Amino acid sequence: MNVVHSLREAAHEARSRLAVTAALLSLAALLAACSQATPGGDASSAPASSSPTTAAAARVDLTITLTESPGATPRVFRLVADGATPSAASNLPDSAAALAAVEQHGEKIFFALPDPTRVCTQQYGGPEIAVVTGWFEDQEVNASFSRTDGCEISRWQALAPLFGALAGSTGAV
Numbered sequence: 001m002n003v004v005h006s007l008r009e010a011a012h013e014a015r016s017r018l019a020v021t022a023a024l025l026s027l028a029a030l031l032a033a034c035s036q037a038t039p040g041g042d043a044s045s046a047p048a049s050s051s052p053t054t055a056a057a058a059r060v061d062l063t064i065t066l067t068e069s070p071g072a073t074p075r076v077f078r079l080v081a082d083g084a085t086p087s088a089a090s091n092l093p094d095s096a097a098a099l100a101a102v103e104q105h106g107e108k109i110f111f112a113l114p115d116p117t118r119v120c121t122q123q124y125g126g127p128e129i130a131v132v133t134g135w136f137e138d139q140e141v142n143a144s145f146s147r148t149d150g151c152e153i154s155r156w157q158a159l160a161p162l163f164g165a166l167a168g169s170t171g172a173v
Contacts, residue, residue, distance in 0.1 A: 059083070060102060062134040062141060064092075066163050069127045077164055097161035102136065105158040110141045121150030130156075130163045 064077040079098050080087045086095035110132070125147030132143045145163070147153045156163070 059138075060099065060106075060134075060136055062102070062132055062136065062162070064162055064164070065131045065133075067129045075164060077162075079162065092161065093164055094161050098159075101159050101161045106136050109155055109158060110136055110143050111139065118151060120152070123150055123153070124148060125153040125156065128156075128163070132159075132162065 060079060060081040062079045064079070065074050066077065067074045077092045078090055079092055079095060079102065080089040081095075081099050084099075086092075086099050090098075092098045128147055130145040132141055132145065134141050145152065145156050145159070147156050
């Protein structure tokens with residue numbers, strides 16, 4: 001009977017230690033998340049490397065490299081805005097529409113968490129590839145876009161004006 005009692009006590013101790021370890025890990029993750037700069041937060045608390053390199057820190061400073069087909073010469077666009085209006089440094093055909101698309105969809109597209117339950121239709125939308133780098137709301141952007149399946153086509157269409165398209169089109173220039 002003593003052996004069974006000892007095993008139960010050991011199992012209870014192990015469960016208690018596991019619970020404490022899990023709680024400490026959760027607390028550490030929470031503290032790490034809180035210590036990072038938040039979008040729209042105080043820029044003075046962010047590290048110097050987390051802001052755009054322009055003299056006046058822009059809220060949006062994105063470079064878009066669009067390749068329309070394999071081997072094609074890439075087109076390079078830029079979207080810069082410190083407020084609701086794109087600056088003169090922007091060279092997209094419709095910079096206002098691009099800024100509106102980025103404002104509406106940028107956060108959830110540029111910084112999306114992987115979703116293993118996401119199901120994408122197997123359709124092909126074209127060979128275009130766009131690479132977006134730069135800054136959005138004090139967060140570094142490094143995102144690739146293609147039209148290789150339904151999910152990627154949806155991402156592309158949400159930001160089509162950013163890829164040189166006029167609002168509502170496919171993104172082809």
